[in-house]
Amino acid sequence: MIDTHSHIYEPVFRADREDVIMRAKQAGVELILLPNINAESIEQMLDLCYRYPDYCFPMMGLHPTDIEEDYKQVLVDMEALLKAPDHPYIAIGEVGLDYYWDKSKAKEQEETFRVQIEWAIKYHLPLMIHSRSAHRQLVTAISEYKDEGITGVFHCFGGTTDEALELLQFPDFALGIGGVVTYKNSPLPETLASVPLERIVLETDSPYLAPVPYRGKRNESSYVAEVLQKVAQIYNVSEKQAESVTNNNARRIFQRLNKL
Numbered sequence: 001m002i003d004t005h006s007h008i009y010e011p012v013f014r015a016d017r018e019d020v021i022m023r024a025k026q027a028g029v030e031l032i033l034l035p036n037i038n039a040e041s042i043e044q045m046l047d048l049c050y051r052y053p054d055y056c057f058p059m060m061g062l063h064p065t066d067i068e069e070d071y072k073q074v075l076v077d078m079e080a081l082l083k084a085p086d087h088p089y090i091a092i093g094e095v096g097l098d099y100y101w102d103k104s105k106a107k108e109q110e111e112t113f114r115v116q117i118e119w120a121i122k123y124h125l126p127l128m129i130h131s132r133s134a135h136r137q138l139v140t141a142i143s144e145y146k147d148e149g150i151t152g153v154f155h156c157f158g159g160t161t162d163e164a165l166e167l168l169q170f171p172d173f174a175l176g177i178g179g180v181v182t183y184k185n186s187p188l189p190e191t192l193a194s195v196p197l198e199r200i201v202l203e204t205d206s207p208y209l210a211p212v213p214y215r216g217k218r219n220e221s222s223y224v225a226e227v228l229q230k231v232a233q234i235y236n237v238s239e240k241q242a243e244s245v246t247n248n249n250a251r252r253i254f255q256r257l258n259k260l
Contacts, residue, residue, distance in 0.1 A: 001228055001243055002031045002250040003221040005094075005128065005155050005176055005203035008056075009034055009044040012207050012218060020220045021052060027222035030247070033254065035059045035094035035128045035155075038066035039074050042081075049088060057257065059093040059128055061116055064109045065101070071108060075115055082123050090256040092120045093128025094155065097141070100133040110141060117145050120152070126253050127152030128176075135163055142170060151253055156180070156205055161191045168199055174249050176203045179211030179219060182230045189234050197235050197242065201250045202227050 003024070013020055024032060032052075034045050036059055049056045060078055062071065081087060095116040097109050120127045129152055131138045142150065151172035157164065158180050167173065177200045181188040192200070202224050204210075210219035211226040232242040251257055 001027070001029050001202060001224050002033070002247050003029055003204050003206075003224045004033045004153060004201045004250050004254070005035055005178070006032050006206040006221045007034065007037070007208075008032065008206050008221060009041065009048045010207060011044075013220075017048070020222070021055070024221040025055075027225045028243075029221050029224060031250075031257065032056050032221050033059065033090065033128075033250075035063075035091070036061050037063045037094060039077065042078075046088070057090045057254075058088055059091040060087075060089040061091075061093040061095040061128065062112055063094050064096050064098040064112065064130060067105055067108050067112055071112060075112065079119060082119060082125075089125065090254050091126045091128050091152065092116050092123075093152075094130050095127060096130035096155075097134035097138050098130060098132040099137075106137075110137065113141055114144075117142065117150065120150055121145065121148045125256070126150075129154050130156070135159060135166075139166060146170065153201055153203075153253060155203065156209070158186075158188060159191070160187070161194050164191050164195055168195065172253070174199050174201045174253060176201055177231060178203045178205050178227055179209045179215070179223065181234070182211040182226055183215065184212075189230075192231075192234050197231075197237070197245050198249060200231070200246060201253070202231065202246050 045058050049058050153176045155176040157175040204224050206219040210217050232239040
């Protein structure tokens with residue numbers, strides 16, 4: 001299994017991070033991909049990747065809810081890291097739009113998102129896209145770059161069938177499916193009936209959104225096994241087949257994994 005979206009570098013894992021990694025390996029997690037959040041998280045993320053080379057892989061991006069007054073300088077500093085010829089980053093993320101709590105920085109979010117989409121094009125990297133209460137604005141933004149060869153993942157997808165089909169019109173993107181798919185009243189199982197298995201990847205979003213039977217607790221990468229189990233049930237395939245297909249999907253999108 002590949003956990004395509006995990007924040008196990010965050011302080012909430014400080015006391016038992018090594019145990020979390022060990023449990024992930026024991027559960028069969030082959031790789032853990034780490035989206036960045038802001039300027040402060042870079043050092044923590046890279047430290048984890050340096051301690052677990054060939055297992056943890058970093059991304060570079062500014063999360064839409066982490067946009068502060070100095071966001072333009074933060075973007076300059078982040079791009080400087082991407083310009084290094086030997087940089088370790090496998091994607092641009094976590095980036096996108098989030099209007100759930102606060103729309104006051106909508107303009108700044110959209111500007112930041114477009115800058116980072118252009119990084120993805122410039123540096124030939126996929127996007128790890130966060131979208132909450134912003135589906136229409138998201139589609140509008142990325143449609144402007146549809147012919148630029150952009151690729152990536154729509155992280156933590158939890159929308160309707162119509163929204164899924166609209167996002168799948170971007171041919172080199174996949175939907176990131178995590179713990180929400182295991183929730184009792186989740187519409188995701190029904191939605192995925194219209195989504196080919198070849199268009200999804202597995203994720204945890206640790207420490208958030210833990211799957212059943214861990215719902216309400218701190219999520220961790222080993223729990224991606226619960227997501228795999230549910231996905232296999234939904235698609236009526238073996239867990240081995242679901243794992244093989246979703247792993248291939250992840251490697252097709254995050255092509256640097258095959259080179260580093």
